[in-house]
Amino acid sequence: MRNTDLSRTALAAFAPVVWGSTYVVTTELLPVGHPLFAGLLRALPAGLVALALTRTLPRGTWWAKAAALGVLNIGLFFPFLFVAAERLPGGVAATLGAAQPLVVALLAVGVLKENPSAWRLAWGVVGVLGVGLVVLGPAAGFDLVGVLAGLGGAATMALGVTLTKKWGRPAGVGPTAFAGWQLTAGGLFLVPVTFLVEGAPPAIGPTAVLGYLWLGGVGGLLAYVLWFRAITTLPVASVSMLGLLSPMVAALLGVVVLGQTLDLSQLTGFALALAAIVASQRPSPLTAATRAPAAG
Template sequence: MHRVYDGSATGSPRGDLPRAALTAFAPFVWGTTYIVTTELLPAGHPLFAGLLRALPAGLIALAITRTLPRGAWWGKSAVLGVLNIGLLFPLLFLAAERLPGGVAATLAAAQPLVVAVLAVAVLRERPSTWRIGWGAMGLAGVALVVLGPAAAFDGVGVAAGLGGAVSMALGLTLTKHWGRPAGVGPTAFAGWQLTAGGVLLLPLTAFVEGPPPAIGPAAAIGYLWLGLCGGLIAYAVWFRGVTTLPVNSVAILTLLSPLVAAVLGAALLGQTLGAIQLAGFALGLAAIVAGQLPAPGRFSVSTATPAPKGISR
């Protein structure tokens, strides 16, 4: 018996929701990046922070699993590592430097909408008003939470923010399209991409930022958190979810990051969440939850031949 979905279904709620909850750990942890960076790390070295988040985690994963890519997966891993790590980090950091944090977070929150389009083009899924609608709702919710009167738009910053959203969306979609090689676990799979992305960031960091900063106790804790939890563990969990869950369901989970960052800002930095922000927060959470459910009337169980790769699980 096979579960059969069209492009707008996310699958069986009973089967997918526990995996979605586990996968949500990754964007939840990534939501701590802003406060860790601003409160613990030395200023002016965002690429170095990205490098330490990626390369050590990737090398540790390779050492633990002792599994290297084979054949075409050398090239695929390099492409995915660039899109998901090596290109994404510089674009996000550039957007953060050129734009107020709320604007950068809102641009990044456009990623589920980009994935909804790419799922049609790359995965041959049917267009889904359910996915697009909730993606737009989630984007609106994040905007209500993080945008303020100081919001300003810089052309380069906006291009970087949108480029980061597209890079992550394309990496996510290609990860789903190519799947994971048989016999390769999520830790090894994450290790390939983290290493590839870290290798790209290494010369870029040296060229842009020069020598690494002095690392005190607080910074050491921050880098350890970013590398161990935000890198090794989070990406292993993330790529497991990407390869086992519907791509649109995973994409909308990324909205957790700006929401977590806003909550931490209110709890630890004294930032205020007014009625509009709370309404946006509720809207964002509703979009995340709805994104894990099948569109009404779109899920069925059948004994027919499985649907094409990327649609049937």
């Protein structure tokens, strides 16, 4: 991997690492029972700030494209995510979400016309297995609506990531403006959904303000700028595998902040997931051998 790609990958990894803090921030700082409101505040203010900073709006067909990407990556993904989190144990929801790289690998064949990669599919399966070992506990249960929501979230974001790669970014439009379009579109989509489902906003205290600022500023604007920049400049299947970092970071924060512990099987899962993430950033040995110059 070239140094440029390595630095871009490291910046892209910042996003899922920050997203891994969402569970701790939500449970420890935010009002109970308003997850969609948290998603709304994570998206819409960040998007409007990005638009104000860049003063760049979509043109032509990009109005429709930006709206579609915002709904898929944020507007639909957040409700699916929170429904799964409410109806399933956290480990089950995280494991279903970890299936996203597998969906991206399949969509890359149909939408991006890439050749099927057994290498990436295999490491995608290893990644799901690793995350499952880390976050699934003996009390794991399966609620049909929750499972469908978890799979729906993985599918919608996978499609959004794939279309982001297919359409790219308009010439002359920076990553901040591009992220702002999608955050704003997803946030506007969430406004009626949030108030229909959750009703009036909750009372917001000082700790909640800090939580919302973290989710919107760092987990929203900064993280999505880096994430969408990575999708347009790096292989989409490799970027999607970085999403496995989120449940792993969430588990680590559970140990550090909430006093939880990790057993041997969870540590094994960490090793498998990390191996899958690292391996997915490199071409398959067969591809590398094919590209290598002939000896002699």
